[in-house]
Amino acid sequence: MSKASLSNVLPDPQQAETGKAHQVQQMFDRIAGSYDRLNNLISMGFHKQWKRLACDKLNLKAGQKALDVCTGTGDLLTYLLPVVGEQGQVCGLDFSENMLSFARKRYENTPNVSLTQGDALSLPYPDNTFDGAIISFGLRNVTDIPLALREMHRVIKPGGWMVNLDTAPKPLLPGMQFYFANIMPLIGGALAKDNQAYQYLSSSTQHFLTPNELRLAFEEAGCLNVSSETLMLGSVSLQAGQKPA
Numbered sequence: 001m002s003k004a005s006l007s008n009v010l011p012d013p014q015q016a017e018t019g020k021a022h023q024v025q026q027m028f029d030r031i032a033g034s035y036d037r038l039n040n041l042i043s044m045g046f047h048k049q050w051k052r053l054a055c056d057k058l059n060l061k062a063g064q065k066a067l068d069v070c071t072g073t074g075d076l077l078t079y080l081l082p083v084v085g086e087q088g089q090v091c092g093l094d095f096s097e098n099m100l101s102f103a104r105k106r107y108e109n110t111p112n113v114s115l116t117q118g119d120a121l122s123l124p125y126p127d128n129t130f131d132g133a134i135i136s137f138g139l140r141n142v143t144d145i146p147l148a149l150r151e152m153h154r155v156i157k158p159g160g161w162m163v164n165l166d167t168a169p170k171p172l173l174p175g176m177q178f179y180f181a182n183i184m185p186l187i188g189g190a191l192a193k194d195n196q197a198y199q200y201l202s203s204s205t206q207h208f209l210t211p212n213e214l215r216l217a218f219e220e221a222g223c224l225n226v227s228s229e230t231l232m233l234g235s236v237s238l239q240a241g242q243k244p245a
């Protein structure tokens with residue numbers, strides 16, 4: 001796909017729905033209490049192995065420093081911590097204070113975890129701060145995907161890796177589209193008492209970039225050695241790219 005065609009499929013950030021970011025933030029604030037339980041249920045526990053695989057792509061070593069953008073309840077930090085070890089440092093950022101409050105509780109006795117309320121589109125860190133940065137199930141929620149990727153690229157050190165893990169549109173797994181569109185909002189409605197939120201999660205997947213478009217977006221953000229793959233017969237997409245050394 002050409003660069004011109006990527007800009008055709010991305011919404012113009014200037015014209016992104018007014019207040020979309022605020023609505024997304026409020027929605028995650030609302031469902032924070034049931035998020036982890038529902039995540040386990042909806043992914044049938046598979047999100048754990050996807051997250052482990054995504055963290056491997058960061059090529060981190062003991063003692064290094066990693067950033068998890070859109071960390072939510074901080075679930076992914078669980079997979080980063082054993083890799084960087086006690087001498088390393090793990091930072092999670094999210095704009096939903098309610099989601100973060102669960103992460104704060106979870107890591108209150110883990111001194112090498114720091115949690116920050118902030119915007120993925122304007123990361124509050126200097127250039128070249130982290131050895132790696134990851135975003136999991138977050139990118140499809142931001143109003144400006146290229147900017148979010150440029151921000152991740154900016155804050156990692158030369159030679160560092162950045163990774164995206166998310167659901168993918170047009171899965172090949174039979175019944176998956178039906179599951180996303182019909183079953184997931186029902187489960188969300190029943191357990192989180194918020195089927196509107198789970199309808200949004202489903203439609204944001206259907207309108208999200210394909211793995212090939214994401215590969216291009218990683219390259220446009222300045223990454224080299226970009227890889228893009230799908231898991232679960234195209235239901236989940238995983239990209240990794242390296243900041244030039």
Ligand SMILES: C[S@@+](CC[C@H](N)C(=O)[O-])C[C@H]1O[C@@H](n2cnc3c(N)ncnc32)[C@H](O)[C@@H]1O
Nearest residue numbers: 028070071072094095096099119120136137141
């Ligand atoms: C589906 S949750 C993913 C949470 C976690 N990364 C995981 O894999 O379980 C998406 C998270 O992205 C956060 N988010 C969405 N847009 C954001 C933005 N512009 N800046 C910071 N956080 C954002 C939401 O508040 C929410 O916690």
